[in-house]
Amino acid sequence: MQVIHLEGTEDTPKVMLDKGTGIFEISGRSLPEDAAEFYSPILNWLGEYAKAANPKTDFVVKLEYFNTASSKLILDTLSKLEGIPNTTVVWYHYEDDEDMQEAGQEFAELVDVPFEFKVY
Amino acid sequence: MALIQYLFKQNPMKYIYDIQQLMSNKNLMLVYEGEFTQEITKSVLSMTERNLESVGEENNIKRKVFNVMVECLQNICKHADSNENITEDKGAVFMIGREDGNYVITSGNFIGNDHVPKLKEKLTHINSLDKEGLKSYYKELIKNSELSDKGGAGLGFVDIARKSGSKLEFDFERINDQYSFFSFKTKISKED
Structure with a gap:
């Protein structure tokens, strides 16, 4: 599976999704103007990962701040982990x-x- | 004072002094008027953050101020996009200052008169709720809002009410048949 590795910016979080190393982490600040656009690849990735997940998954959320537009998308992200x-x-x-x-x-x-x- | 006023009487540059005095008297740390974009939002945030750091403000107060500012600024940004029918006076204003031991965050922008009743109803509803009520309203909105609506489900105002812990102050000044000026004010207490 492809690795998602995004460096954090002033208004977007650092994202690391790596099935191989078992690191799943969102950290920093999340206040993008278009949260849906930013989180869309993350949601897709998790959808794929769910089909063939590792035996154990620790999903780390280490956010310092997120805006309300992101909060809905964070909820959607966490919902992808259900099951x-x-x-x-x-x-x-x-x-x-x-x-x-x-x-x-x-x-x-x-x-x-x-x-x-x-x-x- | 009288002498200064006399000297400035016919001075076309007096407005600079007036603005300086107004900002100083109102303890305004930052005033921005004009177009609002995500880039402007980021600049305003980082300027205020540096200001709060330089006065050694407590972390949890800094975070609350930051939080309320983001929601206010992004509300204006989002709103500006949907405001194409207003051709004149499209600008908005954003201010942050200190007042009686509180941080005061204010914004003002033009909105179509047709949007006024719905917004007024929403803000009044938020103000009628207590802490627990706000929490369950927030959860209800976040669960039921659509992924595509960019968080525009009114979560912003609820979040501002929750983080600030104070009632939202607002006013709608009717400008003409088409639009009104929406003034919005939030206080963040420096004592928890």
């Missing part, structure tokens, strides 16, 4: 960032995938 066996969403937030922690908890309530919360 992939042995999948965990590892949701990182700064210790003092209650809003980001709460955002993670809300996503955990909206998708049927176990979440693990970590502080960085």
Whole structure:
């Protein structure tokens, strides 16, 4: 499977989706003008990955900030993980960032995938 | 003061002083008027971030300010696209300042009169909700909004209300038969 590796920018997150190394991570800031366009390749990739997933998948979300346009697409991204066996969403937030922690908890309530919360 | 006013009376450059005084008296850190794009949004954000860093603002306040600014600025950007029927006065204004220990983020832009009732209803509804109510409204909107609508399902205003923890202040000034000026204000308390 092809690897998705995007460097983060001022308004888009760093994305690493690599089945071979088992690294699945979105980090940084997500406030693109057109979130649907930015997340579309990620959603497609996960759709393909779900057909032949690794025995275990840790999907790391380490976002410092995301806008509301991205939040819908993050929900869609996490929903793609539903049904992939042995999948965990590892949701990182700064210790003092209650809003980001709460955002993670809300996503955990909206998708049927176990979440693990970590502080960085 | 009287002397300064006298000297400036006939001075065509007095507006510069007026603006400086207004910004200083209102504690405005940044004022931008004109066209709003994603590039402008990024510049305004990074200028404000640097400003907040230079005064040593707390991280969680910085994040909240950043958050509210993004939603306000992107609301204006998105709205400007759908505003082709307004030919004159297409500009919008964005300001951030300090007032009584709060950060105050304000914006103003022209909207078609036909959009006023729906927006007013939406903002009034948001203001009627408490913390838990806002949370469930947010979840309801995010679940039911379509992927294609670029997050324009009104999540922005709900998010602003949640992150700021204060009521949204707004006003619609009717300009003519076609459009109104929409003023919007959010306060972020520096004490949590």
